[in-house]
Amino acid sequence: MLQKSAITSVRTLAIHALIAILEHHHKAEAAIQHLGEHLAPRDRALLHELVLGVLRRFFSLEADVSRFLKQKPDIAVRISLFVGAYQLRHMRIPTHAAVSECVESIKSFQPKASGMVNAILRKVANHEPPKKLKPYQRADIPRWMYIHWRDAWGEEAVQHFCQALLTPPPLCLAIMGNRETWLEQALQQGFEAVAGELSAYAVLLPTGTDVTSLPGFQEGAFSVMDQAAQTPIMALSIPQSGTILDICAAPGGKTSLLSQRFPTAKIFAIERQGKRIPRLQENLSRLKKANTHIIQGDALKLPFPDASVDAIILDAPCSASGILRRHPDAKFLHSENDVMALAQQQKQMLDEAMRTLKPKGALIYAVCSIHPKENASVLAGYPVLQQQRIFPSETHDGFFWAYLSK
Numbered sequence: 001m002l003q004k005s006a007i008t009s010v011r012t013l014a015i016h017a018l019i020a021i022l023e024h025h026h027k028a029e030a031a032i033q034h035l036g037e038h039l040a041p042r043d044r045a046l047l048h049e050l051v052l053g054v055l056r057r058f059f060s061l062e063a064d065v066s067r068f069l070k071q072k073p074d075i076a077v078r079i080s081l082f083v084g085a086y087q088l089r090h091m092r093i094p095t096h097a098a099v100s101e102c103v104e105s106i107k108s109f110q111p112k113a114s115g116m117v118n119a120i121l122r123k124v125a126n127h128e129p130p131k132k133l134k135p136y137q138r139a140d141i142p143r144w145m146y147i148h149w150r151d152a153w154g155e156e157a158v159q160h161f162c163q164a165l166l167t168p169p170p171l172c173l174a175i176m177g178n179r180e181t182w183l184e185q186a187l188q189q190g191f192e193a194v195a196g197e198l199s200a201y202a203v204l205l206p207t208g209t210d211v212t213s214l215p216g217f218q219e220g221a222f223s224v225m226d227q228a229a230q231t232p233i234m235a236l237s238i239p240q241s242g243t244i245l246d247i248c249a250a251p252g253g254k255t256s257l258l259s260q261r262f263p264t265a266k267i268f269a270i271e272r273q274g275k276r277i278p279r280l281q282e283n284l285s286r287l288k289k290a291n292t293h294i295i296q297g298d299a300l301k302l303p304f305p306d307a308s309v310d311a312i313i314l315d316a317p318c319s320a321s322g323i324l325r326r327h328p329d330a331k332f333l334h335s336e337n338d339v340m341a342l343a344q345q346q347k348q349m350l351d352e353a354m355r356t357l358k359p360k361g362a363l364i365y366a367v368c369s370i371h372p373k374e375n376a377s378v379l380a381g382y383p384v385l386q387q388q389r390i391f392p393s394e395t396h397d398g399f400f401w402a403y404l405s406k
Contacts, residue, residue: 025333074110141165168208223287229399248271281294312361318346319371322370339371346374347378
């Protein structure tokens with residue numbers, strides 16, 4: 001990883017972060033955290049906006065810039081042009097500032113390219129965005145992804161929900177108490193909070209709301225969790241005293257909501273990755289969920305006997321295609337082949353989960369992906385009682401869950 005001390009410009013940091021993501025497959029969150037660690041809050045927010053903004057609108061920015069290029073430049077020059085074009089098209093930054101900052105930034109990568117970057121960005125500034133985009137460019141998703149989604153649901157539906165993926169998501173909470181009481185308290189303190197529609201626990205607040213400043217944060221009054229991700233927990237129905245497994249539990253949102261819904265159940269939060277367990281422990285401790293027990297274990301080798309548990313939530317690893325608005329790097333980190341490999345892994349996890357489920361028990365398979373290969377294809381041959389695919393919108397992520405029994 002690059003030396004942060006040698007870098008001062010936020011635009012330069014953004015170019016480094018985007019190269020790390022697009023060329024070396026680093027996650028955006030980790031790259032931004034690493035590069036922005038010593039920035040002032042305002043500059044860190046700008047870095048976040050530039051990196052995620054370019055990732056969200058990568059394909060339309062590429063079309064915008066490419067029409068003025070005679071040949072494809074190297075990655076650093078291309079990214080600097082995208083960073084500049086994003087500022088010109090989607091941010092309230094004066095043209096001279098957006099152009100001059102990117103010209104200065106490229107000098108640390110390709111000094112001889114500064115003149116070209118200046119010329120191309122001025123052409124972008126002096127022209128309207130291209131009106132004729134290819135469908136995948138208009139949707140701002142990879143071509144292979146667009147083709148799969150179009151064939152599954154039609155062009156109009158895909159273009160509609162892909163527009164929701166281009167904007168930062170609202171903050172969504174799962175309230176661990178009386179939602180109406182919490183809303184009244186939040187409104188009295190000046191927060192713009194509204195009830196979510198998909199879950200009786202969900203509350204929406206504006207993008208960028210400081211979570212730690214909300215009423216009841218330290219007391220465990222809520223967990224951060226998109227309302228679409230809350231829907232499988234709402235669908236679960238079991239005896240209150242049952243045993244529940246939450247497989248792939250970190251960071252603990254579903255575990256905490258299970259505990260809230262089933263306070264007398266015995267809930268096991270199972271997580272394979274040791275580095276994710278401290279955050280899981282911290283969240284469950286803050287939320288005061290005493291009926292939860294953390295186990296570090298492999299979802300393919302669960303430490304439970306056959307037919308021994310009443311209910312299971314399997315939140316399987318996936319390509320994250322439903323949460324591209326929140327994690328736009330996912331459309332570059334996962335390929336078409338990755339989706340097929342993930343689907344095979346999901347099926348293996350489902351087989352293992354079913355092994356531990358009691359007869360007539362309840363199992364919910366959940367993924368934050370809307371790819372059909374990670375949904376209906378995985379469930380072929382299983383006793384599915386109910387299922388729901390939720391497409392992304394302005395108020396929630398995309399999600400899929402299915403209710404199975406044995």
